[in-house]
Amino acid sequence: MNIWVQQIIQVIISGIVTASAYAIMGIGLSVIYGISRVFNFAYGSFFTWGAYFAWILFATFSWMNYPLVFLIVVPAMFFLGMGTEKVVVRSLRWRKNWQVTTMMVTLGLAFLMDNLALVIFGGFAKPLPPLFHGAINPFGFTLSVQDLAMLIIAVTVMIAFGLFLSKTRIGRCMQAISQDMTGAEIVGIPIKKVFSYTFGLSTALVGTGGILLAPRYFITPHGGWAPFFRVFVIVAFGGLGSIRGTLYAAFILAIFESFVSWSLGATWVMPFWFLVFLGVLAFRPSGLMGTWG
Amino acid sequence: MLELKNINTYYGEFHAIRDISFKVNQGDFFLVVGPNGHGKSTLLKTICGLLRTASGQIVFNTAEITRAATDKIVEMGLVYVAEERHLFPQMTVLDNLKLGAYNTNARAKEQESLEYVFHLFPQLSEFKNRYAATLSGGEARMLTLGRGIMSCAKLLAIDEPSFGLAPILRNEVFDKINEINSSGMTVLLVEQNVNQVVDFADRICLIEDGCIVFDGPREEALLNEHLKDVFLGGSYR
Amino acid sequence: MASTANTNSKDERVGAQAPILQVRNLSKAFGAMLAVNDLSFEIPAGEVFGIAGPNGAGKTTVFNLITGFLQGTGEVRFEDKNVTNLKPYQICHRGIARTLQIPQIFSTLDVFSNVRFGAHFGNKHLKDGNEAEIIHRALDFVGLQDDKTAIAENMDLFHKKLIMIAAALATQPRLLLLDEPIGGLSPAEIDPLIKLIRKINQEWNITVIIIEHLMKVLKELSHRLMILHYGEEIRTGPPAEVMEDEKVKEVYLG
């Protein structure tokens, strides 16, 4: 096979793998906005903390493995998110301009969490062990088992999340709230509880993303901002609150990113995201699915 | 069945409800009238837990619900039907109704309630697979009432059901509410179009500037000069 | 169905005047729904023109199209000039003012500043000295002079409506569009408002278009009445005639 074609396919595969991690993080950011109308600026910090939790487990117990890490960290993130909603966000909700107020508060929270990480873990980058070792070579392409596992986990999470929204009672409540909050309240849905769950769920999703991406990069106290910015652009591009739009956007942008990185080099990745964002602003500020404004 | 004792509610600094007390008896059709912006809707929202009362006590079926959350109040059978419809636009009529039966008590009787709602509003069963967003004003109003019934309501607190409806549809809605009441449901209705509902009411209460000006049975209300002046006499409707 | 042509002549009071507003083939669709469908009408200067119809008949959409809040197809001419699809502020500067169905006022400002807003921004070529005079004239007229320092958000619905009308008058319009001005008021408040609207028409010489549900109000106020149904004109004419129309009864009055 032509070497160019092979390389391009390799780039696409790598894009799809990153896309899947971005997608679940994007869904988390989007869903929390769609349902509880909160834009969480501490999202990147939760990403970092998810990875730090995994690092703590690996550093403390030599026999630790990934399934166990997921089993412990994801629920922990869920409860951390729920707690955050209760303590930090909830009482602001019925104020005027509370959407902007919650943005400010979550910015404060991000600052708190980042600096807490700095105080506890120091500024040095922490590594996580790889998810899996080795690689497979289907049809002559190289695909590391780690990437494959990432893809499978992410797709599973997405499918599970879709089923959760459409099939379960709480999922249907979330849909009802996203369509009419007061309507949901007057049919007797305990909306505050559902907001907590939503926040928890979104945090669990970003925590999952953190664990999945950390083996590829390193963990630093402020390391959550770069992925947060990417997810931010993805969500803006897809249309804030639109899960389908977020999915499309994640795949389109991540594959583009891996092309940029391959052809122009890694320094151009952030400017590329910036250009996409400007493009979105200029031509379609409401996003792919047009749910803004 | 429902008793309010010295309720006060504020909108920011604005004292919207001043020291209101009244009783709604089982099976009653209790009509609250009064000019707009004088606190009627605020009163209903306070009762249903959407707004917090600053002082006073609300008792529903011997249980105190003064500062209870809306979902708890709905579960007890006090259901609010809003003036703005608050339907779930991207869900079907049937799904909207099913979400009405969210609380535990209602879920057990979901099928039964659904049949009753479809019996009461045959149009809804025709449209049950249409999205709520596509309904006309009258149909949407029926759906809000149906959704309220689905919650296994013992008392329906209905806020201005005639709002935004053409005259021809208003009578239909009021007839339905009367029918619901006749089947044993207690109804607490807030309304502007007094003339069209006054015949159904058992008890009438007039609120002006957040205070109760008059509260009594219909017969008495029809004799009250002030009430006549303000609402029944110089009517434009 | 009846059109504007055969009813115009029946109005003795204003029939002879030249039209101040001409609407031709106005249409607006929201998705598949035609909110306004090929609507044409003319309004002579000095008239009070009523629009009624079931909910969703497109009444407010007509206002939004005339005042530039929505863009549609067709032509709107005001004082013989084409004003189709101008921006809301341009429409206002041409001399068309409107009120909104759900009262919106500047809640943190006092009543005086609410009205001042209209006088300042609504009159494009106003000399400074005139502004205070215009504001006070509008405040006096609607009877808000005593409340001018009150914060608007603390006023009740009736007074909020008066603020809207006073601010609209301060823009010195020649055509005033009132969107359900009576809605939500008690009969005790309706009477003064009807008198006020009549005075706007007669003393200030402002042509008025009024959307209203209450037939009695329209009967009392309007020279002519148009019934809309699904964005189409059912009947236009003097209120008494329109209300006897079989089709109007069927679709609307019941």
Place this chain on the structure above:
Amino acid sequence: MKIEIRQELIIFLAMYLVLLILPLFLYKDAYVIGILITCMVWGAMASVWNFTMGYAGIFTFGQFGFFVVAAYTSGMVTKYLGISPWLGILIGGLMAAVVGVLIGLPCMKLKGAYIALITFALHLVVAPMIKVADPLGTGGSTGLMSIPKLSLGAYTFSRTDLIPWYYTALVISFLVLLVVYKTIFSSVGLGFIGLRDSEDFAKTLGINEYKYKLLVFGLSAFLTGIMGGFYAHYAGIISPRLLGLDIFLLVMLMMIIGGMGIFPGAFLGGFIILFLNEFLRPLEAYRFLIFGAIVIVAIKLMPEGILGHLNIFKNRMGKRLLGRAAEVETTRGQNI
């Protein structure tokens, strides 16, 4: 119009009177003078931000972007083109205004929360752009160094004597605040507040909302840019670190503590926060942890800010901006 003596004006002038005579007592203490200069720079910036958010009701998080753009512009034109720093500051302000208007364009059709997101994206985006533009002379991630100092006639300002810097900061920040004050209490301010309270009503009354919204973006970016330009010459070195979250949060706190929608509040907040910052300095890394917590607590417990809670003003707009809402917020779109 007759001249009205407002309490806002009195507090504003009183603060500057104090600042005017303060060096008489402190001229030996370069450390305190330095802090006061910083207070005036960031306090003025917080006041402009408060004007945009509190009065015009446009929730932008992009002020630092404007600040940094102007600082770099002024620094680069003076360093590479040899233009007078005074002119550089003006050019920086104008550049910021251009960026502000460009960002304002897509914000025209969006509502509150979305504008906050877009403008924050601007904030996030400026740093990587500066790094990529290294070949143009931005200095990349190390920053732009040895920016020319201000000079008056033959006298060139130096870091050894801060008093001239102090009075320049005083005059510039005073002018910036004066423009803010004049705007708020003029008919232009009436337009902004009207558009904030009810856009539809404002439109029916004949305001050109496009012009006014762009004016807010342009004006606030310009005024912020002026402060940014001054800062570049005062500091002598600027880097993308200015866009870090720490300074962002400090300035946001100035606005919150001072009271949103209350005129001189944010300027006062600047002094409170920066002196607190100095006070907490010995705590090192824990200092920012504490500030993060203060942001959360201040928003939760003191939504009206210090001036708001002191009940100084008859007509407190801050209360209505962040205070408890009267009604339960409802469905999609209505609550933005």
